Amino acid sequence: NAGVTQTPKFQVLKTGQSMTLQCAQDMNHNSMYWYRQDPGMGLRLIYYSASEGTTDKGEVPNGYNVSRLNKREFSLRLESAAPSQTSVYFCASSEAAAGRHEQYFGPGTRLTVT
Amino acid sequence: QKEVEQNSGPLSVPEGAIASLNCTYSDRGSQSFFWYRQYSGKSPELIMSIYSNGDKEDGRFTAQLNKASQYVSLLIRDSQPSDSATYLCAVNSFTSGTYKYIFGTGTRLKVLA
Numbered sequence: 226n227a228g229v230t231q232t233p234k235f236q237v238l239k240t241g242q243s244m245t246l247q248c249a250q251d252m253n254h255n256s257m258y259w260y261r262q263d264p265g266m267g268l269r270l271i272y273y274s275a276s277e278g279t280t281d282k283g284e285v286p287n288g289y290n291v292s293r294l295n296k297r298e299f300s301l302r303l304e305s306a307a308p309s310q311t312s313v314y315f316c317a318s319s320e321a322a323a324g325r326h327e328q329y330f331g332p333g334t335r336l337t338v339t
Numbered sequence: 340q341k342e343v344e345q346n347s348g349p350l351s352v353p354e355g356a357i358a359s360l361n362c363t364y365s366d367r368g369s370q371s372f373f374w375y376r377q378y379s380g381k382s383p384e385l386i387m388s389i390y391s392n393g394d395k396e397d398g399r400f401t402a403q404l405n406k407a408s409q410y411v412s413l414l415i416r417d418s419q420p421s422d423s424a425t426y427l428c429a430v431n432s433f434t435s436g437t438y439k440y441i442f443g444t445g446t447r448l449k450v451l452a
Binding site for chain 2 (some may be wrong): 319
């Protein structure tokens with residue numbers, strides 16, 4: 226039982242390049258989330274998917290797109306990377322069952338845009 | 340703007356002491372409350388969840404919730420150097436058909452050997 230996995234762990238991009246961050250969970254959770262974490266800013270929600278087939282914008286969606294490929298997988302795409310997108314990206318999942326809303330995080334992707 | 344506030348610290352306590360971490364939140368509709376531990380360079384790890392007023396104990400950790408005061412706390416008894424980390428408070432509310440989580444910026448805890 227791996228929980229939430231993310232690939233890659235590290236990535237360096239040049240301004241204007243594109244990439245996709247992959248996330249998968251094996252806990253059969255309905256909801257999945259993408260966050261970025263910057264020093265002094267805490268965790269900020271980029272996009273989320275309440276259930277398979279749905280996605281919605283979070284607090285900081287500009288410059289990103291997402292795909293909920295199936296119940297297990299939720300990817301985040303940067304179409305044209307900018308230095309402001311240098312950050313640590315975390316994927317998370319949760320099961321919104323009655324009374325249980327714990328959210329679990331993947332190991333993160335450390336992205337640098339030069 | 341829904342907010343979760345934490346003192347950034349660092350909070351320094353001697354080994355064996357009780358560490359007390361505090362969090363306030365602005366949304367009275369918040370339903371679930373969580374504490375995460377995050378070591379430097381690692382991802383947040385869930386250590387406590389609490390859903391109703393009062394205390395919840397798990398080993399050396401006790402979470403306390405007071406919805407009337409919009410206040411959540413985490414007590415760590417017999418603090419160890421391995422407890423040195425940043426502790427994130429998170430609250431959850433049901434809005435726009437889904438559960439959303441708001442995180443504080445964290446309190447850095449240093450346990451001195």
